[in-house]
Amino acid sequence: MTALSPVPGVKRATIPVFATATAVTVANIYFTQPLLERIAQDLGAPAQAAGVVATAGQIGYALGIVAIVPLADRAPLRKVSRILLVITTLALLAGALAPSITLLSVATLVLSTTTVLPQIIMPTVASLAAPGQAGRALGAVGTGLTLGALLSRTVSGALAEATGTWRVDYVAAALATASLLFVLPRHMPDRPRDTDEDKPGYLRLLASMPPLVVRHASLRLSAVLGAASFAAFSAFWATLAFHLSEKPLALGPAAAGLFGLSSVPGALAARYSGRLSDRYGPGRVNLIALASGVTAFVVFLLAADSVVALMIGCNLLGYGTTSAQIANQTRIFAGPALLRARLNTLYMFALFASGAIGSAVALALFQGHGWTATVCVGMAFLATGTLTLTVHGVRKRLRDGRGKRRQLLPVEHQRPTSRHSAAARVRTGR
Template sequence: MPTSPQPSPSADAPERHPHYSRATLWLLATIAGVSVANIYFNQPLLGDFRSAFPESAWLIGAVPASTQLGYALGMLVLAPLGDRFDRRLLILLQLAALGISLVIACTAPTLAVLIAASLAIGVVSTIAQQAVPFSAELAPAAERGHAVGTVMSGLLLGILLARTVSGFVAQYFGWRAVFGASVIATVALAVVVIARLPKSRPTSTLSYGKLLGSMRHLTLESPALREAALTGGSLFAAFSIFWSVLTLLLAGEPFHLGPQAAGLFGIVGAAGALAAPLAGKSADRRGPRAVISLCIGLTALSFVVFAFSARSIAGLIVGVIVLDVGVQAAQISNQSRIYALRPEARSRVNTVYMVAYFIGGALGSALASLAWHAMGWTGVCLAGLAATGLAGFSHWRRRERRAAANPRT
């Protein structure tokens, strides 16, 4: 008896990677969160460093500064390699280097050694910048926003909870135990990566020098990338403006709370990280530009709430939730946009975007300090609104002028 012919796959059906699964996404999310947390572990430990190295107390601030500098350097020199080499191999090599750097930090006999180890930790903690574009590679186009959102939720949880975990471990076991615990987590993660993470498919044969140089051309040739970078950097500046001075606000009238209280606000901010997958799904359904527009509005609203909450913990909590959801959901949507621009150059596109993102964060921190000393909390809220306004200007200044072949970017 003749059988009816089997339907052939549609020509425009999304290609599905054979290793794309929920488990793989959560592994990438764990990789991103565990690695990026190492950048923030040292921030609550400055008092412990001062006690351990009293002869070099004036240099204590160089520890977190060198870590941040190392991360920026790592984004520039390591993150683009994901287009040229297997990302699984790069993740494993960086995990190995991270483990060695953490051992040196854990056993550092002098502050100079700790600073050098912190610089190395920052450089190789850019593992997260391999994990996020890897998720975009694995996911079919219709699910890319959700995939990126899932992995970013892990990264954001790592950022928000690192200080809380570090402070807890240091309080009971000492600052060296913080780095020691991270060594154990890094080794365990490497074992899981070897067993469970698939290989990626390199998309470029450029030499290392040309790979780095091509990022300039990508930036010049893509107005959408420049727009996303300015929008994302401005929103992260607003984010940093608030978080940079929260400790100062809580230390004064009427709160009289210490830095540990500011760390606990990171747990409240985890709402933004948990909302990341939902933001990714919305970007898949509605298009990322619509989600970004909503997020800019939420970020502006958060600073209005903050302006009326200078004496209210409840108001600050509400504002933190709104701020984190707005900024983090915009981040997911922006990354969903840029990964669709040049699929063969996702690591380099991500590098351009993230460098602009962290520059925005650094400028936001500097602006926050100036605003606080000039106008107090009101100045901080105005500065946050100004940064959000710049994001809105970048996002809305151009009407949709994209080709029909790429309508959702």
């Protein structure tokens, strides 16, 4: 991972620690995917049955986002991080010792439910950053998140190949997660002591989330833009291995893992999207992200049988998806600090649902229409995001224009009658 420069208002070591923690914990969701065939063989189960392990991981992560992440708005963050790290470590060790697919799936369900620390760290680092620097902080930590997701598959496959067993991957993940216990809680901020009246109960905390969608336009905009980008991203990755296996490419399943490794430069470049969001606003970064994604799918269409072109498109798509997430979270975290974890919960739920839809639609259409269907699906989702951003921009310009006219009218048509009234107008902004 590249060196991460400090952000004003945040201790020097905090950003690297948070970035490392997000990389390690998000890897727990994805490292099992290259191991499924070997797991099925070792446990004497059909290959399809091993897919339950991956499904359990996705279900658990969704449960954790909805049920655990909102607690970051009220619970002591140091205590929450310790509890989650301990449970995740124990569940990983249980997975390493699991004698059957069923027990391995249960362990994976538990560990994926409690490995949602990245979605707690993101609103936390936004709260720690100085005003106008939240995007920069999110960009740095988001780099760790993306690298953990991309590289976990490559590392786990190589480790299992070198050792001859998939169980060592669970042990290695447990050791990496446990090591965070000695570092991460120390960098989590202390939450100010609130009165009992200020602390909503757990059920009230969950019940407070749906109204936030109505009250916060920034959340609705970010959710739609993020969902569009992530659905296109998921459509690509869901069908890439099938496309690579077909002629004329005729590449094996390991090739898809190498594509994850080759997309690291795009993920690293997206880190600077946070600074762009701070300087020019999230909307412009969203526009760049959508343009990058559309360009990627144009490359996928025009050079579908070129490995080099696919890798270039893969980097463009990864850059666009990560940049969109950084811009969207910068936008929603500009809201009240006490709501940030719940706003992030709703945003991530939209991303998770859109990813599942994008994958399902692309896979269904790929069966009958091939790679062209994947490109069309991705383009359709990105077109939805582009239309949403365009409509938002037009409405914003109209509102700004009306606001400027209202501000100018009093100045043009009213004259101060006295020195006192003129000073009053200055104080009130008239």
